[in-house]
Amino acid sequence: MILQIFDNEYVTCELDDSLPVLKHRWKKPLPGNIFRDTLVSIQQRYIELSKSYSNLAWLADTQLLGEVDEETEKWFADVWEDLLFNKAGVKIHAVILGEDIFADYPMEKFKLNAAEKYKTHQVQLEVFSDEHEAYDWIRTR
Numbered sequence: 001m002i003l004q005i006f007d008n009e010y011v012t013c014e015l016d017d018s019l020p021v022l023k024h025r026w027k028k029p030l031p032g033n034i035f036r037d038t039l040v041s042i043q044q045r046y047i048e049l050s051k052s053y054s055n056l057a058w059l060a061d062t063q064l065l066g067e068v069d070e071e072t073e074k075w076f077a078d079v080w081e082d083l084l085f086n087k088a089g090v091k092i093h094a095v096i097l098g099e100d101i102f103a104d105y106p107m108e109k110f111k112l113n114a115a116e117k118y119k120t121h122q123v124q125l126e127v128f129s130d131e132h133e134a135y136d137w138i139r140t141r
Contacts, residue, residue: 029066063098
């Protein structure tokens, strides 16, 4: 069953308790500070939900996100990786990318850096072109 966690003008966040997976879909580009604050809010919900759902996966649909600013790119490496993989304990992370190579580059870079940095934590990261592919991959984890 899909349970809505929250929904605003920038993002929809849902829990699919059948896998389980916490998924969020960005609706449009947004200012860096709002993007970062929203990710932290999703991370907090993940921490709460992971107490009830073991092996909770994280799925981010970034197709409509647009490009992130340089400050956010730096924040991914300096802050976000630790919040996501150490503080929240995410082990399965899937990202759906769009067709804009400039918007996708920071997400690809994040994936490559985090995969290397957290491989000893058994973190699994992958990128996909649609939700169906991402779900198929998550099911095999």
